Amino acid sequence: MEWTHARLGFDEAFDADGQVRHAYRDLIATLEKLPTEELRRREQLQRVSLINQGITFTVYGQEEGVERIFPFDFVPRIVTAQEWQHVERGLIQRVTALNLFLTDIYGDQKCLRDNVVPYDLIFRCGEYCRPLVGTRPRHDIFTHIVGTDLLRDEVGNFTVLEDNCRCPSGVSYVVENRNLLSRVFPEFFEDHAVRPVDPYPQLLREALTHAAPRGRQDPVVAILTPGLHNSAYFEHSFLAREMGVALVEGRDLIVEDDQVFMRTTRGKQRVDVIYRRIDDDFIDPVVFDRKSVLGVPGLVHAYQLGNVTLANAPGAGVADNKAIYPYVPDIVRYYLDEDIILPQVKTWVGNRPQEADYIRQNMANLVVKLTDGAGGYGMLVGPAATKQEIAHFAEIFNARPEHYIAQPLIEFSQHPTHINDAFEPRRVDLRPFILYGDTIKVLPGGLTRVAMEEGSYVVNSSQGGGSKDTWILAEQPS
Amino acid sequence: MLLEIEHHMCFTYDQFVRESHMELRIEPRSQTEQTLHEFHLALGPPTRITRHEDWMGNTVHWFSITDYHKRIELLIQSVVEVHPLPNVRVIDDPLPTEQANDSSGQKASTTDQMALYDFTLLTGPVIDSEKLRALHSELNLSGCDTLGTLITTLGEGLYSRFTYEQNVTNYASTTEDFIKAGAGVCQDFAHIALAMLRLSKVPCRYVSGYLHVEDQANSPSQSHAWIEFYSPSQGWIAFDPTHNVHPNEFYATVAYGRNYNDVPPNKGIYQGNAKETLEAHVVTRPSARQEPIRIREESYLDLPVYQELPESERPMGRNTAGEAAASQQQQQ
Numbered sequence: 137m138e139w140t141h142a143r144l145g146f147d148e149a150f151d152a153d154g155q156v157r158h159a160y161r162d163l164i165a166t167l168e169k170l171p172t173e174e175l176r177r178r179e180q181l182q183r184v185s186l187i188n189q190g191i192t193f194t195v196y197g198q199e200e201g202v203e204r205i206f207p208f209d210f211v212p213r214i215v216t217a218q219e220w221q222h223v224e225r226g227l228i229q230r231v232t233a234l235n236l237f238l239t240d241i242y243g244d245q246k247c248l249r250d251n252v253v254p255y256d257l258i259f260r261c262g263e264y265c266r267p268l269v270g271t272r273p274r275h276d277i278f279t280h281i282v283g284t285d286l287l288r289d290e291v292g293n294f295t296v297l298e299d300n301c302r303c304p305s306g307v308s309y310v311v312e313n314r315n316l317l318s319r320v321f322p323e324f325f326e327d328h329a330v331r332p333v334d335p336y337p338q339l340l341r342e343a344l345t346h347a348a349p350r351g352r353q354d355p356v357v358a359i360l361t362p363g364l365h366n367s368a369y370f371e372h373s374f375l376a377r378e379m380g381v382a383l384v385e386g387r388d389l390i391v392e393d394d395q396v397f398m399r400t401t402r403g404k405q406r407v408d409v410i411y412r413r414i415d416d417d418f419i420d421p422v423v424f425d426r427k428s429v430l431g432v433p434g435l436v437h438a439y440q441l442g443n444v445t446l447a448n449a450p451g452a453g454v455a456d457n458k459a460i461y462p463y464v465p466d467i468v469r470y471y472l473d474e475d476i477i478l479p480q481v482k483t484w485v486g487n488r489p490q491e492a493d494y495i496r497q498n499m500a501n502l503v504v505k506l507t508d509g510a511g512g513y514g515m516l517v518g519p520a521a522t523k524q525e526i527a528h529f530a531e532i533f534n535a536r537p538e539h540y541i542a543q544p545l546i547e548f549s550q551h552p553t554h555i556n557d558a559f560e561p562r563r564v565d566l567r568p569f570i571l572y573g574d575t576i577k578v579l580p581g582g583l584t585r586v587a588m589e590e591g592s593y594v595v596n597s598s599q600g601g602g603s604k605d606t607w608i609l610a611e612q613p614s
Numbered sequence: 615m616l617l618e619i620e621h622h623m624c625f626t627y628d629q630f631v632r633e634s635h636m637e638l639r640i641e642p643r644s645q646t647e648q649t650l651h652e653f654h655l656a657l658g659p660p661t662r663i664t665r666h667e668d669w670m671g672n673t674v675h676w677f678s679i680t681d682y683h684k685r686i687e688l689l690i691q692s693v694v695e696v697h698p699l700p701n702v703r704v705i706d707d708p709l710p711t712e713q714a715n716d717s718s719g720q721k722a723s724t725t726d727q728m729a730l731y732d733f734t735l736l737t738g739p740v741i742d743s744e745k746l747r748a749l750h751s752e753l754n755l756s757g758c759d760t761l762g763t764l765i766t767t768l769g770e771g772l773y774s775r776f777t778y779e780q781n782v783t784n785y786a787s788t789t790e791d792f793i794k795a796g797a798g799v800c801q802d803f804a805h806i807a808l809a810m811l812r813l814s815k816v817p818c819r820y821v822s823g824y825l826h827v828e829d830q831a832n833s834p835s836q837s838h839a840w841i842e843f844y845s846p847s848q849g850w851i852a853f854d855p856t857h858n859v860h861p862n863e864f865y866a867t868v869a870y871g872r873n874y875n876d877v878p879p880n881k882g883i884y885q886g887n888a889k890e891t892l893e894a895h896v897v898t899r900p901s902a903r904q905e906p907i908r909i910r911e912e913s914y915l916d917l918p919v920y921q922e923l924p925e926s927e928r929p930m931g932r933n934t935a936g937e938a939a940a941s942q943q944q945q946q
Contacts, residue, residue, distance in 0.1 A: 248728055255728045260735070266876075269669040390633065392680045393662050421883050422635050433635040433883040434678050441664065 137168050142550035142561035146292040148213065149552050159214045159609065162327040167211070172557050179554070182208060182320045189312070206309060207602030209553045210321060213564060213584040214328075217611040223286070223294050223568065224578045226478030229468060231282050231570050234301065234455040236471040238278040241454055242269055252470045253463045257487060260538070261460070262508045263302075263453030265416065267423055271440045273449040274350070280343050280411075280447035282570040283307070283583075286478070288549035295546070296464075296478050297565065301456040302448060303413050306583040307569050308371035311336055311378075313605040314581070329610035333581035336569070337378035340411075343573030347445045348408045355408035358382040358398060360389070362414050362430045372413050386414070391434030396444045409445045410435075416450045458507040458541050459487065486533070486540035495533070495542040499526050502542040504533060517593060519545050545593065551604070553586055563587045565595050566606065580608040615863035616651070616901035619824050621690040621837070623880065624893045630682045630920070630927050631886030639822065639869045639877050641673040642694045648867060651908055652693035658915025659683055672869035672877060681919035682927075689915070693901055696863040703860070705762035707845050710815040730817040730844060738873040739788040740809045746789055749806075750813045761816065761845055765853055768810050772803060773858040785878070800839040800856040801874050807841050807855040808873065818843040819870050821852065822877045826864040826898040835898040837879060840865065 141150045149160040156164050170178075186205050215223070240247050241258060248255040258264050283304025285297040314333050318325055341357065348355035361372040363385050376383035388398050389407065397404040417424050420436040438444045454460065462483040465476040484491040484502075495502060499518050506514035516529040533540055550561035568582035584604040585595035595601040621640060644650045655675060657663060664676045679686065736742040750756075753771035758764040776796060783791055783798040789809045792802040804820055811818040818841050825838035840854040840861060852861040871877035884890065 245728070249725055256731055259731050266669045266732075270667075390680060391635065391678055393678075394664060422637060422881065433633070433885075437635075437637075437664075437676055440666070 137172075138558040139164075139552060140558065140560045144550075145290055145547040145563075146288050146549040147551075147561060148288070148292075148549050148564070159216050163212065163214065163324060166323055166327070167559075175554065175557070178320050179210065182210060182316060185316055185320070206597055207588055208313060208316065209562075209586055209588075209602055209604050210317060211552050211554055211559065212317060212324065212605040212607050213551055213566070214607045214609065215566075217609050219294070220580065220608045223478065224580075226294070226296075226476075227282075227284055227568060227570050227578050228576045229472065229474065229477050230284065230296070230299070230464070231279065231572060231576050233464070233468040233471050234282075234299065235276065235278055235572065237467050238449075238452055238455050239272070239276045240471075242271060242278075242451060247467070247470060250470070252466050253460065254487075257459050257463075258454065261454055261457050263416065263451065263457055265451035267436070268440070268451045274347050274442070274445055277347060277572050278449040278452040279455065280347055280572050281340070282572070283567045284570065286566045286568065287481075287546055288566075289479075290547050292549065294478055294566075296480050297546075298458065298461060299456040299464075300567075301452045302415060303368075304567070304569065305368040305371050305413075306567055306585075307336060307579070308374040309603055310569070310579070310581050310583050310606065312374075313583075313603060317605040328607065329612075330607045331580035331610050333579060336579050337375060339571050339573075339577055339579065340375065341379045341381070343571040343577075344409045344411055344445075344447055346573040347447055349442055349445060352408045356382075356398075356405060357409045357411065358384050358389075358407050360384055360386065360410050360412040360414055360419075360432075362386075362418065366413070368413060375411075381411075386429070386431045389432045389435070391432060391438050394434075394438050394441050394443055396432070396435065396438050407444060409447060411447045416453060419446070419450060458505055459485065462541070481543045481546060484542045486537035486542070492537040495537070495540065496530065498542075499530060499533075501544065503545050504529065504540055504542045507539050507541055517545065520593065548593070551584075551586065553588070553604075555588075555590075560590065562590070563593055563595065564604065582606045582608075615696050616903060617692075617694050617696065617824075617826050617864070617866055618899050618901045619690075619692045619694065619826075619835075619866060620897040621688075621692075621824070621879075622893075622895055622897075623688040623690075625686040626891050626893075627684050627884070627886065627888035628891075629886060629888035630684055630923055631884045631888050632680075632682055633885040634679045634683070634686060634882060635884075636677055636686075636880055636882030638675040638688070638880050639668075639672050640688075640690050640879050641675065642692050642823070642866050642868050643672070643870075645867070647697050649695045649697075650692060651695060652691070653910045654689075654691040654913070655911075656687075656689040656691075656913045656915050658685075658687045658917035659919045660914035660916070663912050670870045670876065672871075679919060681921055682923050683917070683919045685917055687915050687917060692866070693903070694866045696866055703762075703848070703851065705760065705765065705845050705848065705851065707761040707847050709758065709761060709764060732872055733817040733819045733844070734812055734815065735872070736809060736812055738875040739786070740805050740812070740873050741788050741790050742809075742813075743790060745793050746809055747813065749793060750810055753810065755810060755814050758814075761843070764811075764814060764816065765843065768807060769853065769855060769858040772806060772810075772855050776803065776806070778803075778856060785874070800854075803856040804839040804841050805873060807853070811841075811843055816843050819850075820873050820877065821867055821870060822874070822879065823868045824866045824896060824898060826866070826900075828864075835896050837894070837896055838865070839874070842870070 141147050151157055247253055279301045283300040286294045287297050289295050310333050344357050345355055359372055359376045373383055384398055390397050396407045398407050414430055419431040421431055422433050423436040439446050462485055468476045484495050486492045502518045504516040548563055551564045552559040553562040564584050564586045566582050566584050569579045571577050584606045585601045586604055587595045588602045641653050642650045661677050661679050666674050668674050758767050779797040782795050783802050789805050792798045792806055808818050821840050821842055823838055827835050842850040842852045845851050854861050869877035
């Protein structure tokens with residue numbers, strides 16, 4: 137069996153001397169014992185299973201077929217208990233601080249008066265929602281569900297790339313990838329104590345129930361989806377099914393006497409908590425985009441009166457705006473009086489003239505991103521771009537530099553991936569999911585996305601990325 | 615000056631609508647330069663009305679009607695006392711320089727600067743463009759040395775260049791539309807004045823309110839819009855670009871915003887395949903009352919609603935399943 141090691145960056149399975157890392161010994165030994173023919177057979181099994189279960193996503197702007205299979209690589213990504221402990225602490229700290237920040241931004245705005253974050257950045261941030269200033273969500277929790285994207289840098293340190301505080305998706309793949317791998321490669325699990333990920337729907341339900349308006353016994357929870365054509369519809373239906381709650385679209389809900397009701401076959405039923413998977417702009421045509429037909433007129437009004445909980449709270453996108461990201465270490469220090477546990481990527485902010493100049497001059501070496509973009513749209517990967525592409529992007533950048541940030545290209549970690557009967561290194565990131573209920577809990581697992589193409593740095597599913605099962609190992613009994 | 619203001623709005627639909635949700639900004643503010651003595655809101659069909667303040671301290675009334683209806687009526691009566699303002703003010707603040715207002719990397723040195731920032735940006739229908747900047751230089755605004763001369767120059771420039779004319783622009787028109795048409799209404803004059811001042815780095819805000827006109831025979835009273843600009847030495851000062859005057863005691867302020875989009879008198883959504891017609895009129899008169907009483911109340915007008923679509927109105931064999939998506943209408 138052929139195993140190619142990463143020549144650039146950190147290899148998750150092999151150390152600098154080419155020796156198998158301790159955590160991967162048993163796994164690689166097991167894989168070595170499987171003949172090529174058998175691996176092919178299992179891979180085929182896996183593909184059929186993905187199609188049958190309809191584990192798909194949608195790529196926007198593609199003519200052919202609306203849905204696609206999310207490519208799955210069977211070599212699991214392993215994180216040791218010790219490594220995870222550190223990540224978990226870092227994420228809990230981050231989510232705690234970001235919620236205090238949001239409470240402040242939609243309250244007294246002390247951090248702006250104290251110059252922790254420049255006020256003009258907030259006031260120009262598209263996610264900053266003026267009508268919601270003065271509205272406090274239940275328990276001051278704005279982000280019930282966060283997905284934070286991590287990379288491992290050249291020496292393997294987990295580094296925060298970005299937070300997703302609005303509608304992070306991908307958790308259904310975390311659960312389904314585990315199901316799939318344990319069916320297709322049951323022998324992998326024999327020698328490992330892998331922490332389970334299937335309690336996620338239960339944990340999510342607890343967090344949502346905890347967020348219900350005061351005094352609601354047995355709160356009714358519903359998931360609000362934009363509908364069948366949304367790229368994450370599979371996940372919306374998956375979570376609704378697993379939690380045993382209703383999956384609704386905007387037209388199923390109505391606001392009456394400042395309360396939200398869903399139309400059911402047995403008449404109207406009051407809804408207490410809405411896990412909404414619709415962006416702020418579309419949730420309520422009275423307050424936001426008036427052309428939206430996805431949302432529910434009056435929903436934000438009912439929320440402001442405290443009659444319904446929206447998870448995540450509208451306006452929470454301020455916390456994951458790329459323009460705010462460079463300030464998160466300061467935000468952590470300001471609210472918690474602690475140093476940030478998980479490091480961040482060095483970032484230049486287009487809003488500052490000197491830094492914009494730096495970005496202009498070094499575009500070929502930088503990753504330049506739109507502060508209000510997501511999913512790999514509207515960005516330039518300098519080192520991978522042609523001269524023409526860079527020149528074209530520079531024009532767009534110069535028109536409004538304050539809407540961009542730039543970061544060095546991180547030589548992030550690679551992981552053995554099964555490609556054409558061999559194991560080759562491919563770049564991976566990690567999106568853990570953090571739930572904020574009575575306490576903050578991090579699901580012991582996460583979505584490992586993998587850039588399936590050789591040398592590629594783009595792991596986004598919308599641009600040809602795949603995924604892996606992610607194992608968080610249980611503490612070894614000493 | 616004690617002003618009585620009556621604002622009547624009537625929304626009619628040519629078909630029954632299933633649902634209406636509306637946000638109103640129609641209650642005059644109580645503040646240094648004016649006192650709201652009485653406010654009465656009557657609404658039909660009867661439904662729950664809630665009242666809150668928005669982020670600018672404007673009063674918002676909200677209601678939903680979730681049974682079938684064909685007509686919504688609102689009668690708003692206010693008694694406002696506008697305290698006279700000095701007629702002539704010397705506004706000799708030096709104009710803000712580029713550097714002083716450069717927001718990039720700026721430190722929030724004062725709470726004031728932070729509070730003013732929203733009113734320095736070109737947002738919504740106030741659109742930055744080549745044409746807008748061309749107008750700014752044509753009006754010679756860069757040549758002014760004090761805030762006072764800037765306002766005078768701006769007022770005269772706009773007054774001579776643009777014509778007041780109804781039905782040229784609409785509620786959604788932008789500064790671009792207004793420049794192109796060369797004519798419009800108070801909302802357009804306010805937006806263009808905001809645009810010019812913001813290009814000159816002067817913080818300014820949109821004011822929605824009522825204007826009492828004495829010569830009712832020739833021009834009836836109306837909902838009106840004007841602006842306020844910020845003078846570092848004197849605070850907010852009102853200016854009416856439509857008439858090129860500083861507002862007097864005939865101007866009653868209802869709401870402040872960055873532009874019209876923040877403070878339309880009515881904003882809402884209705885569901886149903888219907889065409890909406892809005893009839894609105896305003897009557898104002900000096901009040902004869904000696905002692906105003908302080909009161910705020912709501913009452914209801916007896917207009918009908920139906921739990922189900924009345925038999926006679928049911929469409930024959932129409933597919934109603936696809937109706938929802940197609941039938942949500944913006945209301946204005």
